[in-house]
Amino acid sequence: MSNSVLKKKENYTPTTNACKLCTPLGASLVFKGISNAVPLLHGSQGCSTYIRRYVISHFKEPVDIASTNFSEETAIFGGGVNLNLALDNLRKQYNPEMIGIATTCLSETIGDDVAMFLKSYREQRIDQRLPEIIHVSTPSYRGTHMDGFHGAVQAVVEGLSNKDFDARSGHQLNIFPSMVSPADIRHLKDILKAFGISYAMLPDYSDRLDGALWSEYQTIQKGGTDISEIKNMKKARASVEFGKILEGGRSSGGKYLKDTFGVPCYSLGLPIGVRETDAFFKVLENLTGISTPDRFVSQRERLIDSFVDGHKYVSGIRAVVYGEEDLVVGMVSLLREIGIIPVLCASGGKSGLMEKTIETIVPEYQPLGISIRENVDFMDIEKQAADFSPDIFIGNSKGYTLSRRIGKPLVRIGFPVHDRIGGSRIRHLGYEGAQELFDRIVNTLIEKGQEKSEIGYTYI
Amino acid sequence: METSCEDYICSEIDPEEVKNKLISKYPAKVGRKRSKQITINRIDEEKCVPEVMANVRTIPGIITQRGCSYAGCKGVVLGPTRDIINLTHGPIGCGFYSWLTRRNQTRPNGPEDHNFMPYCFSTDMQENEIIFGGEKKLKEAIQEAYDTFHPKAIAIFATCPVGLIGDDVHSVAREMKAKLGINVFGFSCEGYKGVSQSAGHHIANNGIFTHVVGLDDEIREGKYRINLLGEYNIGGDAFEIDRIFEDCGLTVVSTFSGNSSYDYFKNSHTADLNLIMCHRSINYVAEMMETKYGIPWIKVNFIGAEATAKSLRKIAQYYDEPELTDRVEEVIVKEMPEVEKVRAEVKARCEGKLAMLFVGGSRAHHYQELFKEIGMRTIAAGYEFAHRDDYEGRRVLPNIKVDADSRNIEELEIHPDPQRYQPRKSPEEISELEKTGFKFKDYEGMMTEMSNGTLVIDDINQYETEKLIEIFKPDIFCAGIKEKYAIQKSGIPMKQLHSYDSGGPYAGFRGAINFYREIDRMVNSKVWKYVKAPWQQNPELAATYAWD
């Protein structure tokens, strides 16, 4: 049985054990990061339920995602009526400030014109105070959860920038952190605060997807970016947007603000590892004219010191890294800094940009024998991994079965991590994030060595 | 069951008032519908209970626990079978989200036996297929799955877009079956069909019955040969039941579908008796097997030690042979002391505590048994996807209105098999048994076993769940992962009864012991003490802090 896996053909048609999730999931996460917003999926209820279950099992927090609940008739005659009903019911139950609508494959397949439905919904309720209603098109047959995520960020920025804005002036900085953990978001906020920069972050689900216990019942969990702040994003001095793949490819929230309102946009890689974090701090220094606060300077010094202490455990180690393309790119950057060879860099995404982007970080990737694969599933990864004899896997929980079969350890990062506690507290970004990743990687390798040793050293 | 006022679970809380509170926030039309799905239990002299509206579509915008019919078909019924390749025809999400999330356990019969459960096969439809049709890709996917794994059977599951673009999974299945010479069959379980997973269960039952059951007529060994239906081996439940059966001398021909195999399904029509655990998800197969092959079915329940003993006795009574009857009694006598020991110990700490169960289509009923055994009372319960018969008993079947959503699900017309129909008991034997109170083809439903004044709520939603907790502050709440963290946020322990968190088995005797201990650990855990900060527990303290 286990060997038959390896016989998989080159151009295998079905996706077996996918390395990507579906589009509305990404969009829902963005809506979760906006204050008093409720996500609504336009389609059958199964998609909402599945997506809720998945997001909840990672974050271990309540996640409400409504559905317009198509029946067979709706699928045939269109979802306009259901959409109206759902909006009315959500307003009544939750009294939200914003409803974020993402379409599922079903409503996309039948070609529902959501924009038109919304227009007439608003017209019919001209006398009522309506929440902001933002719509993003998210068919999963065109893209992955990351496309849904970036698409939703852009739709929110576009939808809200065109509104009359608050008289208050905008923040100095817009920050689009991409799909990172709540702990990462908190760390970013901490950095910005230390620089004394006022900012608007989209999305910010650090509280709503990693929050405290409730002393009283909350219909919509507290936290998230204020809608007025998003409306004012067009008045910021600059935007910072993370994601090199995002930079090279599709349109985005930051690009939209630049093109429409002339807000300069700094496209940076996810600040994972020293080099990419340095680049981020450099931008902050330029924007504020102040130098990096001591705290972060010492974090960086400690990090480098630990690289020296741990170098012998990681040097020459061969890793398989998989997940979202930008996360993989970020991890490759860190891994090269510490001497690990990311022999296989894999993603279920297919922007067509991963190889080119990695080349900018590791120009010598070919002689190093690094294989970069887009649009792959875990079956492809397994097949290739066998040829590369990796020492370690780095990625989300979905690679566990594979790492177990091959007998090499898995360091869990990214999303989903549903076979461990604390998925939302994994830190990837900044010097501290790099520190945590480095420690975890080194300790995992040491532990593996210890396990294999006949002597059972307790002192290394 | 008496109807004194003690039946009211919380004397200070009037269930009518709770009901009104739950629906007060809804727009009028929604409120009217929900008020028919929220019922206050009352059992009359004839053991009749009030009507509950069930199996009706959830209103758009209401956040439901329910999934789709694809989830019921692929995820629930077919998912636990290890040696059928389950191929999802659709975009990636539907397959991804149903990949190994249910904790069904399986034990292959050796290293050569197939186990595809860790795999998730999907055609991963792209725009091209949505526009031009996906049958070609589906065929290629089947071919390649066959070339790679050489399975005995491949099942295809249609997701929402498939029905709309006009792909015919059944004709593809027929074509590939002829080509490959293995069994290939399709399910039209598009998520918009029916109102919940339940539609998918029905579709799965029909498919398995049509394409698999009856393919292998060999009568294998075993004196008392039974099928166990509606047991999915979450957390190893079926293993514990198998252990007990084996001890009693009962032979399981097939389980539908915990620890199941394609080969067992094929042969399942050779059994003497069908035992139904989860009535909702599998009664169709039982009914069809009875009509076609003459196998009677009875309802059993192995959740709860008492219930287990009762079910074993019922099986023995069916066979009515001293050898089996004695053996069953011996097994019960052997198993119960350990159960009793733990039960007494746990009961001392749990007695009088309140439970709420909102889950599935049978567990919200079955698990009340276990709570009762440790002295805990169920004050409110309801199903996620059950029908009226699961609440009120099968006696209401003739009165159930079939709405458009259910009419879409095919009812197969089944006739006795000309060669293989063979009633396992004669009409005389059946009526003899019935005279002693033995019940065939019967399920009395959840409500007849709940106290008067308790709340029964169908398809509870997130909003009502949170309200209910606020009002009753139960000691434990049972539901699924989607509800778990909202409930825990309010400081109430929450037990998942779909996937059992990381626990189980909870069925049978050893399962009961596990469950008692688990509940004890949960309701008496120290963490709940920290849920409120000191100044929240003690307002004066807050004042002092402020002054200092």
Ligand code: SF4
């Ligand atoms: S239909 Fe599309 S949106 Fe729904 S779960 Fe499947 S892939 Fe995701």
Ligand code: SF4
């Ligand atoms: S698309 Fe349909 S089949 Fe797939 S998860 Fe959504 S409701 Fe279920």
